[in-house]
Structure formats: C-alpha cells, structure tokens
Amino acid sequence: MSTKLQEDSGRELKKENQEMTGSSMLIQALARENVDIIFGYPGGAILPTYDEIYRSGIRHILARHEQGAIHAAEGYARVSGKPGVCVVTSGPGATNVITGIADAMIDSLPLIVITGQVATKVIGTDAFQEADIVGITMPITKHNYQVRDIEDLPRIIKEAFHIATTGRPGPVVIDLPKDVSEATGIFTYDQPVDLPGYQPTYTPNKLQIRKVREAVTKAKKPVILAGAGVLHAKGSDELLAYVEQQQIPVVNTLLGLGSFPASHPLAIGMAGMHGEYTANMALHHCDLLINIGARFDDRLTGALSDFAPHAKVAHIDIDPAEIGKNVETHIPVVGDAKEALKMLIAENGKPSECTEWKEQLYEWKKEYPLWYEKDDEVIKPQQLMEIIYEETNGEAVVTTDVGQHQMWAAQYYKFDKPNHWATSGGLGTMGFGFPAAIGAQFAEPDKPVVSILGDAGFQMTAQEMSILQELNIPVKIIIVNNSSLGMVRQWQELFYDERYSHSIFPIQPDFVKMAEAYNIQGWKVDDPKKVREVLQEALAYDGPVLLDCRVAKEENVYPMIAPGKGHHEMEGIKP
Template sequence: MKAEATRKVNSAPRTGADLLVDSLIEQGVDTLFGYPGGAVLPIYDAIYRAEGSFDHVLPRHEQGAIHAAEGYARVSGRPGVVIGTSGPGATNLITGIADAMMDSLPVVIFTGQVAKGVIGTDAFQESDVMGITTPITKHNYQVQQIEELPRVVKEAFHIATTGRPGPVVVDIPKDISSTVHEAEVDSTFHLPGYQPNVRPNPIQINKLHEAILQSKKPVILSGAGVIHSKGSEDLASFAKNYNIPVVTTLLGLGGFSGSDKLSLGMGGMHGTYSANMALYECDLLINIGARFDDRLTGNLEHFAPNAKVAHIDIDPAEIGKNVPTSLPIVSDAKAALQALNNRTVSQLDHKDWIEKTSSNKSEYPLWHDDYEDKISPQWLMKKIHAYTQGESIVTTDVGQHQMWAAQYYSFHQPNKWVTSGGLGTMGFGFPAAIGAQLAEPEASVVAVVGDGGFQMTMQELSLLQERKIPVKIVIVNNEALGMVRQWQEKFYEGRYSHSLAQSQPDFVKLAESYEIQGYKLETKEDLEKVLPEVLNDPNPAVIDCRVMQMENVYPMIAPGKGLHEMIGVTR
C-alpha cells in the first residue's frame, strides 16, 4: 500500500497559518476544539478569515478540548482535532493525549510553539512539546519550514487514522505560522517506513479455522479493535457461524450485542462470572482487537491456563507482548473476520461448552442489594437503560460509576460507549459527552460521572449553556472517591484516607448559575418521577443522584488473583 496524496495547495501568497487552515479544510475537518493564546494567534487570525469553513468549539480548559475531541473521535470514527497554544496550553493537553494513546483514538493535536530562533532559551511559554509527547503519541512533528506544513498535516491525519489509531501532535513555531509564503506548495507524501498490514495471512487464517474445528471449549475475546474496524456485524456472523461464546472487554462493549444469547458479558476485574470462567476454562482463546490489559487478565499465571491463544490485532507489537500466542494474525479485525466467515464450517463440537457457559450465565448473574426507597447505583444504571431503551450514547469517567455503567447498561450497538479505559482519567466523561453530542447531534447522550471526576471539568457547563448542547449529566453522587474508598475498605483495613466526606458544591445551584436546569434526586420516588422526563427533554440538564455511599462493585478480582478467584459472585 502506498501512502501518498497529490493535491496542490492554493499558490496565492499565504501565511503558514493559512496553509494550515487550507489543509484542515482539505482533510474534511468539520469541528475543531481549541483554545487561543499568544503562540497560535496567527492561526486564530487565519481561522477568523476562514469563518464558516468549520465549527470552532471553545472549551473552558484545554483538558476539556482534548477529551471532547476523544469523544468526537470515538463516536464518529473521524479524527478529533485540537489546537492549543504553547507552554501551559500544550501541557494542559498531555493527559488527554496519553488517554487517546492508551485507548487507540485518532486525534490530531496542533500546538503553538515559540519562534524557532528562541527555542531552547526558556522563552516565555516555551515547553519541549516534542520531548514531552514522544512517549504518548503515535507520532509527532515540529514543523521546521513553511513549505513542509501541508505535507506534515496530511501525514498526521493519515497516521492518526490508519493502522492502529492514535494521537499525532504537530508543533508549529509562531514564525512558521505567521510567515508569508508565495510559492506553490506540494502536499505529496510517501511513508515507506509506515505501511500497516491490514490483510490477514491466509495460512494463519486456515490454522485458526482448523483450531476452531478441533476445539471443544473455544471463546472469543472482543476488543475495541472490532469497533475501530467497523467489524461488529462480521463478528456477529463469526460467533453465530462457529457457535462460539463471546466475552467483551471494557472498551469493546457494544462491538457484540449484550443481548445476544452467545454474549457472556464483560471480562476482567469487574467482569461477569460467566465471562471470566469462560476465559479461565477455555481450550482456545480467540482475541480479536484487544491488548490483554492487566485489568482484563488478572494474574497471568492463571489466565487461560489450558488454552491455545490466537490473537488478531492490527498492531504487531501487541501480539505476544503480555500473553504467549500460538496463532498470531496481524490484520485489521474486520478483514480477518471476513476471511474466517468465508471458510466452510463443519464438524463443530461446542454443544456441551455452550450449555456450560449458558448455565454459568443464568446461575451467577450480576446482583446487588436493593433498598426500600434509597437509590442504589446499580438500580440507577438499570433505570437509565430502561428510560433510554438502551439507545443512548453513554460516557463515563473512571471508577465505581464506570463499572456499574459497564455492567448494567447493556450495549447492543458499537460507538455508544465512551469511556477512559487504559489511562483511567477522572474528568473525562463530561467533556467527552460534549464531543460525542457534536459528532451525533440527533443522538441522546448521557454523561454518567462521579462527584469527584465531575468537579475536575465541570467548567465545561458553560459550553452546554452557550451552545444549548442537550447532554444529560447524571452524577452518581456517593460523596466519596468511590473506587479509592472500596480499595481502602478491602485492602487497607478500612483506613479511608482522604476518600470520604469530599467537599462539593450544590450541583443544582451550580447548574442554575449556568442557566441549566438542575435536579437533586435522593429517593427512588424522586428518580422515577423526574428522570424519565429529564432524559427525554431536548435541553441540557444536571442530575445529582444521591446513592449509597458504601456500595461496592462486584464481582471483583483482587490484585494478584486469577480470573477464577472472584469475590462477590453471590450475595
């Protein structure tokens, strides 16, 4: 595959900033998340001149910009685009860049930089963006000549969106963006060292096909790669054709319908009993687009101990990195699934295995305590699912509320679940919901957040009010840092160091100060009366749901334990 492009950019006298804007338009960018500052003033002047070319979204903090771009990318499949200024503007983006890298999200970030002549002198608002972002990006650039800017932009979008998606940073010195360039600029590029393999090796596909026919207890592990490749329908056909149960990773939720009879639910630390036992007992594990994260595998000594492991992944670096792999297949997930679906299926002997996994599913379902009139967080999630009919896009931060949403909001379609997986970023959920809503304006979007994480990015309420973005923010408010508190209870003998009695504002008054409707729900009666109406209202809202403070997420696998050593499987 030759990665190149040949369009000529406008040859009239243009500044570097104009060339950047031209390139963004050429890439089909329709939404730009950015925050102005000194080093990017020439770029913002060019944006002003190009008014109407795309929608510029002004967050109230750069962290809001990058998380919104991640939500946009996750839901749309198109790259999220961010602009930040030099120094603190760039460093405020770092958490989101690392988050996008861990979760394989296509985001292109443009940072302003001080003029080339003063780089390295500790100039005002200078930071070493290249050095800082090298470990947390798929690739990064610092533009050295104005002539190379259009090519670099085109390369950045290509790299971010092909192969395993990821963030790419383009650092632009101020003198590059402000200089006038009169010559014709060629944006042709060719990357001989970057040629992602997207087609599976037929020999390896045949080997996997034979392994499936010979296995008695196969299981599919479906990761986010299935969703990124738009392979969900192919996965459904594959599971049905070969009669194989499916376990889903946290980031893969929705890649295989949670209502399908072959679905065993989410695996890992807070996964279902049926999913984890299938991973533990299987004789053939087919990983499609997942990276064997430690929160999924538990103690590796006990992970699929009797299984032959097949791993389909577009990133060869992931195959064999954590789990020894017998059948490596470097490929786009969709292409590999299509190749498997084209094979003749016969002589399958999976009946007893299907019966066992189904029995585990029915005998050991998720459970939670119920209360006469107090709101349990699990009950809350089930109500949100019922009131939205499971059709909403759901975003979360990280923590207990994230796990409860993953467990109890059953996803039937891809691109409906937006969460911070690998990095586990507090403050992610709300701005990600803004990006998701801008990507899908007609969709219902619910941000399920903790009271701790929401306070990290709640200034973005200003965007909801300004743009009338109809995101519904559901605060799962236990007045605690819930997951920290749970770990302190279980592993630190109940020493709740700085995790309880967190000071917080009156969220209803906070919402009203932004001219957004706020609600405080403390009982089941309150919730059943208010929540359905609010979720169906076309306006934004903040819903402060007071839930049981000491509630824990179960099942749970303690650190160092195997998937078969779950606690809290039953009451």
C-alpha cells in the first residue's frame, strides 16, 4: 500500500487559554476531535484557514472539484464511522457541496462542512462570491452555524462534532466569515457541550423491549429488517448474537447491507424494488416485522397499502421522527440499535416456533434465486459482479453511484462484514461512487477498494483521477459501460413505450485514454472469457486501475417491483 496513504497528519496541539486567530482555533479544534484528514478546495474567503492548514501540517486532500471533496468525505465517514471533514470557500465553493450535504443528510452520514464566507460587514450586500449558505443548507443539514463572534468559534466547533456524530448522524455546516477567521481571541476547548434541546435517547424503554420479546415468542412468521442504523450504531455483532439466540430470519435494506453476514443461513437477502423474491415475500407474509434502523422508504416498501399486511410492526430507531412516519407501528422503540439489541439479548426470551416459516423461506430461496441468461459473446453485468465478488473473496470495500450497476452490485456482491459498502441510497447521486472510493481508501488503506460505476456517473466526477495519480491511491475503477443512462433507459423501455428520450449516448469517450492521460493503468474488456483474467491483473496491480467493461447494452435489472405495486406483485422472478 502506498505510504502516501498512511502519512501522519502532522497535528500539533497548542496549549489552551492562548490568544490565536480563528483559523488557528479551527485547526486546534479539529486536532482535539482527532480529525485525521480533510478533503477540500481553497478560495479567497477561506484562505486564512488554508494558510493555517499549510503551517500546521494537517493532512489535506486537494479535490479537483468541491463535489469530489464532499463525496470523498462521505466515503470516508461511511467506511470509517468517523466524521468526514470538508473545507471549501464561499459562494460557488459552498454551493458546489450542496448535493453532497443533501446526500449525507438523507443517508445519515456524519459530516463537518466548513464553508468560507465573505466578511461580516458585507454579508447581505451581494458581495463577490457571497451566497447565503446558512439559508440554502437549512433544510438539508442536521444543524448549521454562521460564526459572527470569534469567542463563539470553539464552542460552535465542539457542538458541531457532537451534533454530527450523536443520535442519528448527519451533516453540520459551519459558515466562517473571513474576518472572523482572521480575528484573534482566547482559545478554550474544555467546556462541556450544553444543548438542552438536543438530548438523543440511547437507552430504550424496558417495557417496550419486553413487548418486542413477547411478540417474538408469539410470532409464527417473524422477520428482522436490518437497516443502516445497525451500522451507524456499530451493532452488527449484537445483531448476529440476537438472531442466533432467537433464530429469526433477517432481511436487509440497500444501505443495511453488511450489517448481517450475507452468507449466514438466516440471511434472506435484500428487499425492495430490486430486492430478492424471498426477502420481499418475507416482508409480505410475516406476522411480526422488527425494523432495526431503517426508514421504511418507498423503494423498500413499494405500495404502502400492501406493505406487510399481516404483520405486527416493531420499529427500533434512534430518531423518533421516523417511527410511524410511513408505516403504522405497533411497538415503537426509541433508542440506539446496539443498546436495544443488547437489551433484547439480555431478555433471552423464548424463541418463536417458526420452523415451518423458515422452511418456507428456504424453499422460496431455492425456487426463486436471482438469475440472468448467460452469453458467451457479451459480458453480462451480473456475471461481472459475481466475478468481482469471487476474485476479491468478498473482502473489498465497494462503492457505487446510483442506477443499474448499483443494483447489480447490491444483488450479486455478498457483504459479510460491516462498513464494506458505500453507495448513495436516499438521494441517488450520480458522481458519488468514485470520489467516495477515494475517501474509503483513506479510511481503510490496507483493504482493496473497488469502485463500481456507470459510464454516465463516472463522467460527473472523473476529474478526481488526478488524486489517484498524485498519491498513487490503488482504487480499482470498474466502469459498467452500456453506453446509456441504464436505469433511465430501462424505465423508458418498460413504462414509456421504448421512447428513449436522451438516455442513450451515441458517442462515448475513450475511458482507457482518459486514464492514461492521468498516468493511470487502463484496460478495455469486452470479451466475457477474458473478464476474470483482466480483473485478476487489475487487483494485483500496485496502483490505481481503470477497467472499461463493455456490457450487454439492453440488460435490465430484475426482479423488479413496478411503481405503485406491492411486494407480492414482483416482475421478472423467473426466466
């Protein structure tokens, strides 16, 4: 692994109660929050902070576009579990990270986004590179601040980290006017966080936990729905222990993949629009649904009127706003997923008598597996995912954008470990996957990182290849190239009478030459018989690699629940 990935951050702690500039306070606060790395892009209003970064020696990764910086911070946060830090300038620098902030908000990723701002005396005058970043980000942040007084800066930074990383994680913006960053004040960071209006509940109510235990004992067809909340709570070990104690089958959400080992006998698979038949049937026919850390979003539930129609619903979530929001909940449990699972394990209730239920699920799994028609002449994307899984032994950290390639990766790459899957779920952001892989590689420098991308999404943030070139970051880019906006094309085929309005690319760049322009090894592969050989060479290569994999252009993602349909109305179940 490149030593450039493992360089020390160079943080230097200064004594408290000293006079220093706002920029120096910021760097000192980041050091005390154990920040290992910053992703960012400089500009006029944030120059005092960048001057302090230069003098401090703190690790900074220069993105080639602010969107690349914030998606890299997201990937770092998703894989490391620590807050990602992104620093950008005012105006366009700040507005260029809006998509990443919204993405982190809906997927509950802890970010600290520091935006430069024009001097306080000209705020509101339409000054050069001024934008109301506080107003813009208010709906898409967990909280945001604009620092108006140097004395408030240490407290604000400390509160920001506390808010971003506690309760349901999320992004916090700190808007830092240039004159505040240049002003001087006394730095103190030992004061406790005091936010009376923000007190997340971590320990669930014991009575509600007992209600869950009693419901499990009575159930004949129980199922656990494990979402990203299990991963954010670092509760995967507890989930495994509880499942094995109670012998309850487990279904995962897209973002919950890896929270429970996919190879476990009680793992039923991913549910939702492109989920596995057995997983969706488990949700449709269960009599007890225990949701742990999932949002019940529309891509999971399908038509709400047909969702889990026979089930008593227990919902464990640290965010009380999610409980009962979309699906009627009979046993609400507000609290941290890990703490709730510990309490359920301690209850050690009598397991349900659900042998017949599990036999039914195993029968469905055997009868209705994922499938695709193999072809000796063209690469099938499903086959590509299977080979990636096999050649990485399921050990890689995988990132994706959104679309067909994302669904194929989720279906065919089996995640046995937590924090090996970074994808854009709720917002569905094209351009996320590649820079997220850069952040993921910094989070896990000794693990292989594979970025599975569509040919369209890759072009949105392809400029970040410059970071791979500069630091020799060994991310393996695998482009699932079908010369189209694949999922858009699929929907146009199925629901718009094959009117392919601007979803087909008549001309594509030579991705291998693009890689070579950045001094990155690139290969084009279009022969299904050579995929494994080329992938083996790419994985063994000591450095970044780009594979342009030309796949079947008209392949669709199946199975599928059409919009407005329920889990029992899946299409494409069998060939």
